Amino acid sequence: MAFADPVQLIGATASPYTQKMLALLRYRRIPYAVTWGDVATVCEARGLEPPRPALLPTFLLEDDGVTAAVCDSTPIIRRLEEAQSQRSVLPGDPALAFVDYLIEDYADEWCTKYMFHYRWHFAADADKAGTVLPLAMNPSISSEELAAFKEHFSQRQIGRLFVVGSNETTAAVIDASYRRFLTAMEHHLAQQPFMLGTRPGAGDFALHGQLSQLVGFDPTPRAITHAISPRTVAWVDRTYDLSGLEPSGEDWIKLEAQPASLSDLMQEIGRVYVPAQLANARALGAGDKEWSCDIDGAPWSQRTFPYQAKCLQWTRERYAALSQSDRARVDAFLDGTGIEAMLA
Ligand SMILES: N[C@@H](CCC(=O)N[C@@H](CS)C(=O)NCC(=O)O)C(=O)O
Numbered sequence: 001m002a003f004a005d006p007v008q009l010i011g012a013t014a015s016p017y018t019q020k021m022l023a024l025l026r027y028r029r030i031p032y033a034v035t036w037g038d039v040a041t042v043c044e045a046r047g048l049e050p051p052r053p054a055l056l057p058t059f060l061l062e063d064d065g066v067t068a069a070v071c072d073s074t075p076i077i078r079r080l081e082e083a084q085s086q087r088s089v090l091p092g093d094p095a096l097a098f099v100d101y102l103i104e105d106y107a108d109e110w111c112t113k114y115m116f117h118y119r120w121h122f123a124a125d126a127d128k129a130g131t132v133l134p135l136a137m138n139p140s141i142s143s144e145e146l147a148a149f150k151e152h153f154s155q156r157q158i159g160r161l162f163v164v165g166s167n168e169t170t171a172a173v174i175d176a177s178y179r180r181f182l183t184a185m186e187h188h189l190a191q192q193p194f195m196l197g198t199r200p201g202a203g204d205f206a207l208h209g210q211l212s213q214l215v216g217f218d219p220t221p222r223a224i225t226h227a228i229s230p231r232t233v234a235w236v237d238r239t240y241d242l243s244g245l246e247p248s249g250e251d252w253i254k255l256e257a258q259p260a261s262l263s264d265l266m267q268e269i270g271r272v273y274v275p276a277q278l279a280n281a282r283a284l285g286a287g288d289k290e291w292s293c294d295i296d297g298a299p300w301s302q303r304t305f306p307y308q309a310k311c312l313q314w315t316r317e318r319y320a321a322l323s324q325s326d327r328a329r330v331d332a333f334l335d336g337t338g339i340e341a342m343l344a
Contacts, residue, residue: 001061001068002061002063003079004061005031007033008059009035009060013036014136014213017073023209026243028087029086029243038056039051039058077205096255102203102315103203106269107209110269112164112210116160119217132217173296182228183228185232186228193238197252212240256329263333266337267338274342276308278342283304
């Protein structure tokens with residue numbers, strides 16, 4: 001199976017993972033053709049079997065005239081590296097690549113809690129999203145259609161807040177975590193333009209995807225971001241299009257030479273994401289449909305999800321695949337962050 005030229009994908013403007021991949025494709029100078037729409041409708045129109053689950057973005061791969069629809073941005077990034085090696089987003093040093101992967105996973109699986117929580121928790125954000133997201137699918141629908149779509153869609157999405165663990169109990173934890181994350185970003189961006197140096201890694205694009213919405217769409221997190229981290233606001237705009245950046249191998253900063261601000265970001269991952277990952281995996285193993293634990297000193301409870309347990313397993317597999325000396329370097333770097341518990 002190979003990507004078409006241009007690379008074909010189905011996406012939505014307000015989907016953080018769609019924005020992750022579009023920014024990555026622009027940086028990598030890989031021509032693409034995006035169809036705005038929902039996966040089921042577009043696949044049906046083209047006579048394709050939609051992926052299960054059908055998530056945004058969905059990429060169309062071809063083999064001998066047969067087209068297959070696939071999703072999940074993280075493995076698709078690795079497939080794109082196989083198709084084209086120039087302007088890679090994966091550091092060549094395995095230890096640094098592992099840290100990049102940790103950032104990508106945290107952005108995809110935890111920062112998306114910020115994104116979805118702020119979008120649907122407060123009335124002002126939900127009202128904007130309820131109006132603009134249906135119009136982003138089709139700006140020409142009638143006012144009556146919009147009113148009906150808005151009602152149905154908003155209720156569905158608000159009813160899905162539980163998927164990211166957002167509820168009255170966890171709202172304060174999510175908000176405090178977002179603010180600490182922004183403080184870490186503000187300090188880190190004062191040191192260097194990307195998470196791991198002067199060229200972006202997959203983790204930068206994953207953060208960009210979530211932040212494109214938190215800064216660019218939803219009013220509550222937009223105001224918070226402007227107040228705490230103006231560098232992040234500007235970074236999101238720049239990372240949107242890095243087609244003119246000319247990266248070299250020297251642009252990755254060695255793990256041992258990274259500024260302390262990168263460790264602050266790791267501390268946040270250890271503080272909130274690691275306990276959630278461990279509790280979710282434990283619950284899945286025990287066959288529990290729900291889990292609760294303390295996160296950042298406050299109670300957190302939510303439904304168990306197999307996908308996050310798979311993410312934990314992938315992280316552990318990558319860690320186990322490191323050579324002994326690279327693993328020692330990663331251990332030294334992560335010492336005291338709380339991430340160690342996730343790798344054991
Ligand atoms: N792990 C997936 C996550 C993609 C995802 O969760 N996409 C969301 C929208 S941003 C989705 O399609 N949700 C289903 C829906 O809204 O119907 C990836 O990295 O691509």
